[in-house]
Amino acid sequence: MLEQKLECIFNQFNHNGEFDSYEELASGHINDTYLIKTKEKPFFVLQRINHGVFKDVPGLIGNKVAISRHIQEKLKDLSEKKQKRSVLAFADTKTGEPYYKDEEGNYWNIMYFIDDSVTYEIVKDEKIAYEGGRLLGKFLTLTSDFDASKLTEVIPNFHDMSFRYAQFEDALKNASIERMDKAKEQIKLVEDLREEMHIIQHLKESGAIKTRVTHNDTKISNILFSTKNKGLCVIDTDTVMPGIVHYDFGDAIRTICNTAAEDETNLDLVEFNIDYYNAYAKGFLKKMKPFLSPLELEYLPLGAKTMIFIMALRFLTDYLNGDVYYKTKYPEHNFDRAKNQFKLIESFSEKINILKKDKWEIT
Numbered sequence: 154m155l156e157q158k159l160e161c162i163f164n165q166f167n168h169n170g171e172f173d174s175y176e177e178l179a180s181g182h183i184n185d186t187y188l189i190k191t192k193e194k195p196f197f198v199l200q201r202i203n204h205g206v207f208k209d210v211p212g213l214i215g216n217k218v219a220i221s222r223h224i225q226e227k228l229k230d231l232s233e234k235k236q237k238r239s240v241l242a243f244a245d246t247k248t249g250e251p252y253y254k255d256e257e258g259n260y261w262n263i264m265y266f267i268d269d270s271v272t273y274e275i276v277k278d279e280k281i282a283y284e285g286g287r288l289l290g291k292f293l294t295l296t297s298d299f300d301a302s303k304l305t306e307v308i309p310n311f312h313d314m315s316f317r318y319a320q321f322e323d324a325l326k327n328a329s330i331e332r333m334d335k336a337k338e339q340i341k342l343v344e345d346l347r348e349e350m351h352i353i354q355h356l357k358e359s360g361a362i363k364t365r366v367t368h369n370d371t372k373i374s375n376i377l378f379s380t381k382n383k384g385l386c387v388i389d390t391d392t393v394m395p396g397i398v399h400y401d402f403g404d405a406i407r408t409i410c411n412t413a414a415e416d417e418t419n420l421d422l423v424e425f426n427i428d429y430y431n432a433y434a435k436g437f438l439k440k441m442k443p444f445l446s447p448l449e450l451e452y453l454p455l456g457a458k459t460m461i462f463i464m465a466l467r468f469l470t471d472y473l474n475g476d477v478y479y480k481t482k483y484p485e486h487n488f489d490r491a492k493n494q495f496k497l498i499e500s501f502s503e504k505i506n507i508l509k510k511d512k513w514e515i516t
């Protein structure tokens with residue numbers, strides 16, 4: 154049933170592929186993503202965009218196509234093979250639209266699958282941390298001359314701290330007594346960190362930290378590596394929109410430096426790996442440093458802490474709301490994710506002294 158449906162949707166797009174089979178790529182929390190295997194390569198990635206979360210799907214697809222084209226243009230001197238492995242390429246429908254809308258109102262888009270590649274949920278090697286940083290820095294430098302104001306804000310206030318606190322406060326008003334009671338320790342942590350977690354936002358609002366094109370979902374599983382662990386391509390560009398570099402820097406750290414998966418329930422396994430942090434930052438700043446002001450550079454570590462906190466807060470808020478936003482596999486899944494992220498903040502804070510910014514050396 155699903156197979157027939159996917160085949161039918163796949164055939165709406167303009168490509169030479171003949172459908173053979175599909176596999177669900179289930180690591181995302183929002184969209185439905187499938188690998189479409191064809192009789193002959195290339196394979197494709199077919200994605201249903203969750204329009205409950207993304208209210209302006211045409212805007213979202215417009216963003217990611219425009220950003221891919223911009224990068225393709227920048228990489229046009231590479232061999233065709235290398236270029237195709239370095240940036241996502243999308244296919245239009247047979248009628249020339251960048252997405253297909255089915256009879257149920259769902260939006261679909263398709264991109265070419267980059268072969269001989271791997272993704273990671275957990276990092277086990279400093280080289281991968283470095284490569285992740287290098288590739289992300291490269292993505293941000295390649296898009297640095299794209300006019301961010303031309304991008305649709307696909308989720309307004311996505312990383313806005315006051316907005317996330319307001320959502321949390323609303324959730325507190327409506328949460329079940331049982332969930333409130335279970336989460337009381339985490340609720341207190343959110344209150345305790347309120348001031349510190351607004352510092353980056355104030356710097357953004359004052360203009361001291363600049364708004365630019367950012368990816369906004371730079372977790373490690375959104376970075377594609379070659380089978381030899383060379384960083385290839387930043388994927389999942391759904392949330393590309395105007396933002397600040399600190400959260401892209403930080404979201405990668407949130408996942409690269411966590412010694413366990415984002416939803417690991419044994420919190421003894423959740424630690425912040427400082428060696429991966431240094432390797433990642435070295436890779437990130439290799440290309441990116443000249444694009445940052447001294448102040449932006451100085452606040453990167455706090456940006457990382459703030460990003461981990463944003464995710465802790467969002468998971469906790471969704472738990473208090475009764476799991477209405479993220480896909481969950483069991484009732485306490487969001488709470489487990491939140492506890493995991495709070496543990497990571499604790500470990501981060503033990504290992505990185507944010508106040509000694511001058512001691513944070515990257516060359």
Ligand code: GN1
Nearest residue numbers: 180181182183184206370372389392
């Ligand atoms: C969501 O769906 P996915 O996995 O690409 C979320 C991100 C979170 C991430 C946590 C639109 O991304 O913000 O960082 O889960 N995306 C949206 O793993 O909310």
Ligand code: MG
Nearest residue numbers: 370389391392
């Ligand atoms: Mg995403």
